[in-house]
Amino acid sequence: MSVLAIVVTLLFAVQILSIAAAGWRLTRRAGRPADLPSICLLVPVRGLDPTAAETLPAFLGQDHPHHRVLFCVEDAEDPVVAPIRALLDRHPGRGELLIGRDPISHNPKLNNMVKGWQADDSGWVAMVDSNALIPRDYLSQLVAAHDGSTGLVTSPAVGMRPKGVWGRVEAAFLNTHQARWQFAADLFGAGFAQGKTLFWNRALLDSAGGLPALGRELAEDVASTKLVRERGLRVRLVAQPVFQPMGRRDLPSVWDRQLRWARIRRLGFPLLFLPELLLGGLLPLAGLAALQPSLLPLGIAAWYGAEWVLARVNGWPASWRDVAAMMLRDALFPALWLWSWKSRTIAWRGRVLAPTVG
16 A cells, blocks of 8 residues: 555544544533532623624523623623623623733733723633634533633634524534534543633632733633643543634634644743645545545545534534535635645734734
8 A cells, every 4th residue: 555545544543533532422421410619701802703793692581590791891882782782681690891902912912801801700701702603501511611621711713603604614614624623632631722712710720820921822622631630630622512603704803813823832831833725625535536536526525424414413503505614614624724824923913913822
């Protein structure tokens, strides 16, 4: 067997086995824990997202009996302020709006959230992005996922209701690629954080330096993963991922977002980032075509059919358009991987951020 044949076989095996591992992990269902501690639900918000009318009320609709919702906004003139105030007026006593920015790090999200961290003394804090659509039992799910070996509970985002070509491509990045690898890693106790949700024991994070400690890396999820692992603890995922309504996207926004995340991974976990070039279907399928062109249709069906099954079984977008989006996503992988080496800075919400360490 040639070297090329061995490489292609290994890449197909990794594809199928990682999807199987993620699928098995996603069969777990969380029961409601008997002990429900007091939780501060910290929601950083900036700008009026098109899905805000759907996502923001979900934070106030949690069935957890002991929680407080703190919406954090930097600027009193932000267009999201009025809708949040109207929402809080309809749900008195369920939450509070905090406005202001405290520069504790280079990370604008942390600078936005720190006032909420300081305004509440609950023993547990769930930091959840405002564009996440959380179910009513989400806080209970976070508690259920936490055990004695856990330092942090997190969740990837699964893109739902995408529209247009690039909305589907972004969902393909989030779902059968990123979420798949996160759940596969979690099955083997090697989970890693994603900033969409960070569920902390306050005492643990305070002992490591509090929120400023999460500003030691370009992104708070990278810093969170390293902080937890340095203490011999694990990052765990909730039983089921949180949803993110997608809507329409365009190529520049998808490219910029995926490039930013790729560069964050490269700078945060360089050894794990190196093999990412091989993860998409483009290179292994090109190798298969070079080895045995007659097998290419079967190879395409196996590669993307496995992803389609994972999406279909879990109720994620899984039409033929979504399969086509997976192929387009994979066509972008090599370019994103290569372009991520061009710089050590990222652009996020109009700001250019550079690593503070390394």
